Amino acid sequence: MKKPVLLSLLLAFTATLHAQVVTYETAKKKAKASFDQAIDAMRNYQATQALKYLEDALKTEPNFADAYGQMGLTYSELKDYPNAIKAFEKLKNLDPNGLGPVMLPYARALGGTGKFAEALAIVDQYAATHPSPLAKSLKANFEFAVQSATNVPFQPHNLGTNINSKDPEYFPSVTIDGKTLVFTRRVNGRNEDFYISQWDSVSHSWAPAKDMGAPINTEFNEGAQNISQDGSMLVYTGCDFPNGKGSCDLYFSTRNKDGGWSAPENLGAPVNGRGWDSQPCLSPDNNTLYFTRVTQDAGYDIFMSQRQADGSWGTPQRLDSNINTPHDETTPFIHADNQTLFFASNGHPGYGGMDIFYARRQADGSWGKPVNLGYPINTIDEDASLFVAADGKTAFFASDRYDSHGALDIYSFELYPEARPLQTLYVKGFVYDVKTNAHLQATLDLIDLQTGLVTASVKSDADGNYLVPLPVGKNYAFNVHKQGYLFYSGNFSLHDAKADTPSTRNIPLQPIETNAVTVLHNIFFANKAYTLEPGSLPELDRLVKLLQDNPSLQIEISGHTDDVGSDKDNLLLSENRAKAVVDYLQQKGIAASRLQARGYGETKPIADNSTEEGKALNRRTEVKITGVK
Missing domain, CATH: 1.25.40.10 (Tetratricopeptide repeat domain)
Incomplete structure (x- = not known):
């Protein structure tokens, strides 16, 4: 056929x-x-x-x-x-x-x-x-x-020749004000050193990067650095250093008054062990250190260490199983909001080798389930080392893409909305003695009024200067305290804020003495009511601690109102509000003999009642020292 x-x-x-x-x-x-x-x-x-x-x-x-x-x-x-x-x-x-x-x-x-x-x-x-x-x-x-299925938006932009060169550049980190960029460069393919660049607000670009020089850069390899959000501290990895505890250790250097940097110091035990410790990142208040450590049971894992009262670092704790897996987790980065953690992993489901994930801090302090950043941010290759600026949307990373200048280059891109951390502003200034004007070292606590959790706790430096991050989208109590002084009470209402500029606030502290007065800005009552609202508890507990630390103090709690309503009603309301505070203090063990409750109604205004802003200032609770025995 x-x-x-x-x-x-x-x-x-x-x-x-x-x-x-x-x-x-x-x-x-x-x-x-x-x-x-x-x-x-x-x-x-x-x-x-x-x-x-x-x-x-x-x-x-x-x-x-x-x-x-x-x-x-x-x-x-x-x-x-x-x-x-x-x-x-x-x-x-x-x-x-x-x-x-x-x-x-x-x-x-x-x-x-x-x-x-x-x-x-x-x-x-x-x-x-x-x-x-x-x-x-x-x-x-x-x-x-x-x-x-769905790809995420991703349009990377090379930072250009002021930052990138023929040599590899990687591990970018930026201060909270967006003005300082520090990164690692492997010079001539051999020695790793740090380079620094300042943002030029005129040209809207990064100035030519400069070698950070001695004493930070040495003949040895320095890498995987992170500059603190306030720019005061640099933490990084040094491998095979003469004073090392293991193969790779964590070191730190602090910025001097003249803008230079101190001689590097090994963080020592218990942070540095006999093995490999690397890729450090500081929380925005500089009190928590995240880093990667090689473990015997699970390869690379992410650990954290808390700064102790004496300035030393506590025993590192492995992050929970929502973050760490039996496989590898590396390159931790905690955003300026102190709520969003980015890291790389090949243990969580992903597209290829190492993928980048983010996790949100939960109300109880634990970490939520990690989310893969998606394709094409993550690819079939190794993806890691992401840094997100304080604005929550500008991300930096290193890649050897087609338009690189010869090796790894640093790129930026706009992070898509679902993955963004909270935009984070900041308040800065100095703390001073209201009577002598002397600048003071003090502790500044930022407290989430919804959860009662301290989201940042920083100490002002020897000159009284401070910087505290302010994640947008929440309302905060702002307490400043120092032994021998009445604490300062402030408030930041950023739940619906659209502001994009930082604040400057110089904090006056009053020495503990008879007739010293401070306003408690974070004592809250419903309109025309005298039942304390839950957001008041952090401030009340700060007042309890002040009284416990100073057992000889006697105080008056005074209530004040605006001029809306009758004089009689306002006087009664202010008295009941003052009594509510005193009752809480007594429930916490403060003797009734040390406490007085007074209501002044609308008789002692501190602002003009003809405006809503003035009325809000007049509705207040004050504490006055009536005796120091």
């Missing part, structure tokens, strides 16, 4: 096509030599040169299947996945059977361009006959990617 004409032509064409396929064994000597040179170049990590040799081989033998396969592998090594796909598909068209050994690299290349469904189909086909750990791992990655 005769074959149909069309089938006969197809079979003839297929036979001709296969006859044209060239393998290494059948290639011309010149093409084979070029192929061998490409393999040698790859062994010496010269991928770009290897591509030139492969192009030479293909000029000699256009249907050289092995050359296309090697070209696909080489482009994959360079993370040029679109060209890798072209090479693999050329191989597939020339010799479908020749694709077998490179099916997984082909799948990775497809995944590298976001073609996850196609990549998954190829992995499934390969795994059906060649099950392997790599195939299983890729299958899990691509299944996660297909299920995630």
Whole structure:
């Protein structure tokens, strides 16, 4: 029986096509030599040169299947996945059977361009006959990617030649005011040093980066640094230093009054152990240190250490299982809001090697379930070391993308809204003695009025200067206290704030003496009511502590109102409010003999009652020292 004409032509064409396929064994000597040179170049990590040799081989033998396969592998090594796909598909068209050994690299290349469904189909086909750990791992990655479905917005921008060079730049960190950028540069591919740049508000760009120099930069490698939000402290990693406790230790340096930096100090035990401690990051109040440590049971994990009252660091604690897994977690970054933690992991479901995740702090202080930042921020490759500025939307990271200046460069991009931390402003100023004007070292606590939790606790420096972060979207009590002084009570209502500028507030503290008075700005009552609202408790407890620490104090709690309503009603309301505070103090163990409650109604205004702002100031609770025995 005769074959149909069309089938006969197809079979003839297929036979001709296969006859044209060239393998290494059948290639011309010149093409084979070029192929061998490409393999040698790859062994010496010269991928770009290897591509030139492969192009030479293909000029000699256009249907050289092995050359296309090697070209696909080489482009994959360079993370040029679109060209890798072209090479693999050329191989597939020339010799479908020749694709077998490179099916997984082909799948990775497809995944590298976001073609996850196609990549998954190829992995499934390969795994059906060649099950392997790599195939299983890729299958899990691509299944996660297909299920995630939606890409997130991502438009990275290279920071330019003022920051980036032919050398690798990475680990960017920025102060809360957005004016100082510090990063690591591997100079001449060998020595890691720190560079610093200042934001130029005129040109709206970063000024040319400068070597931070001695005493921070040395002949040894310094890397993985983090500058504190207030710019006063630099923490970083030093490996194989002469005074090291382990292979890599954490060090710190503080900024001097003249703008220079102190000689680095090893954080010592218990933070630094005999192993590998690296990638530090400070909380915005400089009281919590997050870092990565190699463990015996779970590889790289994220730990935290709390600063103690004497300034030392406490025993590091491993973050809970919502963050750490039996696999690797690295590059922790706590945002200026002190509520959002970014980190890298290959233990949580993701797209590839290490992915970047974020987790929110819960009301009880624990961490919520991590969220993958999504594709294409995360890719099939290693993704880590993300920094997000205080505005909550400007993110910085390092990458060797197509428009880099030769190696890893620092990029920025606008983080999509769902992943943003709280925009964080700040208040700064100094603390001083109201009678002598002397600047004071004091403790400043920022308290979330909804949860009662202290979100930041900072100490003013030797000159009384301070900076406290203010995450937008919440209302805060602001307490400043020092032994021998009445505490200062302030309030920041940022729940609906649209402000984008910081505040300056110089804090007067009154020495504890008879007739000293302070306003309790965070004692709250409902309109025309005298039942204390829950937001009052942090301030009341601060007052309890003041009285406990100073057992000889006697005080008067006074209530005041605006002029709305009758004089009689306002007087009664103010008396009842003062009594409510005194009752709370007594419930906490303060003797009744030390307390007086007085209501003054509208008789002692401190502002004009003709405005709403003035009325709000007049509605207040005060504490006055009536005796110091």
